[in-house]
Amino acid sequence: MKSHPTRLACAVALALTCTAGPVLAQAPSQNATVNLIRLLVQQGVLPQAQADALVAQAEAEAAQARKADIGAAGAAQAQPGDVRVTYIPETVREQIREEVKNEVMSQAKAENWAQPNTFPDWVSRITVEGDVRVRNESRLMDGANSNELINFAKWNDSGPVPTVVENKPYGLKIPYLNSRQDRRNLWRVRARLGVKATLSDRWEAGIRLATGSDDSPVSTSDTLGNGMGKKHLWLDQAYLSYRPTDWATVVAGRASSPFDSTDLLWSSDLNVDGISAAFKHALSDRPVTLFGNLGAYALEYANTPWDRNSLSEGSSENKWLLGAQIGAEWKINERNNLRGSLAYYHFDNIAGQRSSACTLYASSDVCDTDWSRPAFMQKGNTVFLLRDIHQWSADPKNWNEWQYVGLASKFNLLDVNMRWDTQVMNGLNLRLAGNYVRNLAYDSNKMVDRAGGLYNIASNGTYDASGNPTGIESGGNAWMVQATLGSSLGLKDKGDWLAFAGYKYIEPDAMPDGYNDSSFHLGGTNARGYFVGAGYAFEKNVTGHLRWSSSKEVYGAPLSIDIIQLELNARF
Structure with missing residues (x-):
């Protein structure tokens, strides 16, 4: 066998x-x-x-x-249910422990899930995050728009601009807005990459890079094309964060704004330069969370021109934004949540100042209030000619009026935000939001005085049949309402969707025109109109959006603009 x-x-x-x-x-x-x-x-x-x-x-x-x-029975009487365990010597137990340890560590090294001292300590404290957006954008202009709208932002950037040139063959060089020519199918990209480092339980540092066509504070999008040339990259954030208590955080440097707001006032791409303090505290005896924010931000470090008499640099004329906000969030029940806030923003030293009498012999000459022109503008604010120029020659053929423009209004803003989240129609999420902004410093008479008279007003003025100025057509109010409905308002998971619709109304001097959404009406103030859109999550971190806005002017010459944006977003 x-x-x-x-x-x-x-x-x-x-x-x-x-x-x-x-x-x-x-x-x-x-x-x-x-x-x-x-x-x-x-x-x-x-x-x-x-x-x-x-x-x-x-x-x-x-x-x-x-x-x-x-x-063994003589030593101990066995009882029902007793289990006898054979004695294992200590040397055997130690041998078993070593064998198990060696086997586990071998597996850990092979699978790379527990290798002590393989990486330095700082690696575990670093977080990398970012996002990429590809957008197709169409800018559609109404054929009935005025073709004599001045681009004051470009005026200051390219300035000073000659407004009176009697003997120059090239004539005036005042830049005008594109108000009638469509810009269809602009392919644009945005890429942001940030690194956060946890320094301790209380300290954190952050750096973020972002694309952008220029150093605009309200947009990090770059337009494709340009002969396949490389795109720009900017330092978008650099900050230190300190948390002294569980309910307070202080951030210094360049970072995102902590204020509860909408893009009616602040663009979602806007970062602030300075120091912020954010506070948040949940009440123990009721479903209410209180929050507040403080901020002091540098807008521009300016100087008066070089002083020929003292042979020294002129005095500092710095510009600041100071903000304070209080708010509360009330969780009424499982289906309803109410949030509201009240903020005050003081813009210090940003209004233009009419110069003392100055004589110009060339475009490189300066006047004593040139520093008061804004560092960045979009469009819409009332502006005036800054320089009080006295001609050096009695012959008009030798006259030169090299000019800058400045903001005619001061800005002290009251900002009110309300938001109600609820559920309707078998669990769909509904959000109703409203935002109201009032410029408490708006005063048309003081604006005329600041400009040195109606004849120096360069925009938003009213005129009689003979072309003589009669006043200012402006206002200090802005408001927005918006409704959003969807399975998830944050588009967090695959298959989530939302749809939204709203209306904006922004009078010319309700706020500085340089810091709000750059898409609606192509940025700035003196705009009103509708916007609608929808979003869908293709994957957890991949979403698509479609937006359309149709806007026109509040006062002045006609300017109607439609914007259509179709985009794909990915974050990591």
Whole structure:
């Protein structure tokens, strides 16, 4: 009869298991063991000689186990349910521990999930995050728009601009807005990459890079094309954050704004330069969370022109934004949440100042209030000519009026925000939001005085049939309402969707025109109109959006603009 090593090994292991197992707890059953061995003989697994030897071994071990149990009975009477555990020496236990440890560490190293001292400590404290957006944008201009709208932002950037040139063959160089030519299918991209470092339980540092066509504070989008040329990259954020308590955080540097707001006033791409303090505290006895924010931000470090008399640099004329906000969020129940805030913003030293009498011989000459022109503008604010120029020649052919423009109004803003989140129609999320802004410093009479008279007003003025100025057509109010409906308002998970619609109304001097959304009406103030859109999450971190806005002027010459944006966003 041929032997089968594998079957033999299995049989021997099974037989030994049946005999050795009971030895630890109680005397084995001889009949069960003998019957098993006989069955293996009948199946041809074991030869008879080997079977007889196994039976003899089993009977010997059983007898030995019974003798050990009788000896132990004198020391301790066994009770029902007791389990006898064989003693394991300390050396054996130590050997088992070392073997298990070595096996676990070998597996950890092979799978790269626990390798001590492989990476430096700072690696575990670094977080990398970013996003990429690809957008197709169409800018559609109404053919009835005025073609004589001045681009005052470009005026100051390219200035000073000659407004009176009697003997120059090239004539006036005043820049005008594109108000009638469509810009369809602009492909634009935005990419942002940020690194955050946790320095301790209280301290954090952050840096973020972003694209952008220029250093505009309200847009990080770059337009494709340009002969396949490389795109720009800017330092978008750089800050230190300190959390002195669980309910307060202080941030210094260039960082995102902590204020609760909408893009009616502040663009979603806007970052602030300075120091912020944010406070948040949940009341223990009711479902209400209080919050507040403080901020002091540098807008521009300016100087008066070089002083010829003292042979020194002119005095500092710095421009600041100071803000304070209080608010509360009330979780009414599982379906309803109400949030509101009240903020005040003071823009210090940003209004234009009419210069003292100055004489210009060339475009490089300066006047003493040139510093008061704004560092960045979009469009819409009332502006005036800054320089009080006195001609050096009595002949008009030699006259030059090289001019800058400045803001006619001061800005102290009251900002009110309200938002109600609820659920409707079998669990759909509905958000109703409203935002109202009032420029408490708006005063048309003071604006005229600041400009040195109506004849120096360069925009938003009213005129009689003869072309003589009669006043200012402006206002200091802005408001927005918006409704959003969707399965998830944050588009967090695959398959989430939302749709929204709203209306904006922004009078010319309700706020500085340089810091709000750059898409609606192509940025700035003196705009009113509708916007609608929808969003969908293709994956957890991949979303698509479609937006359309249609806007026109509030006062003045006609300017109607439609914007259509289709974009794909990915974040990581």
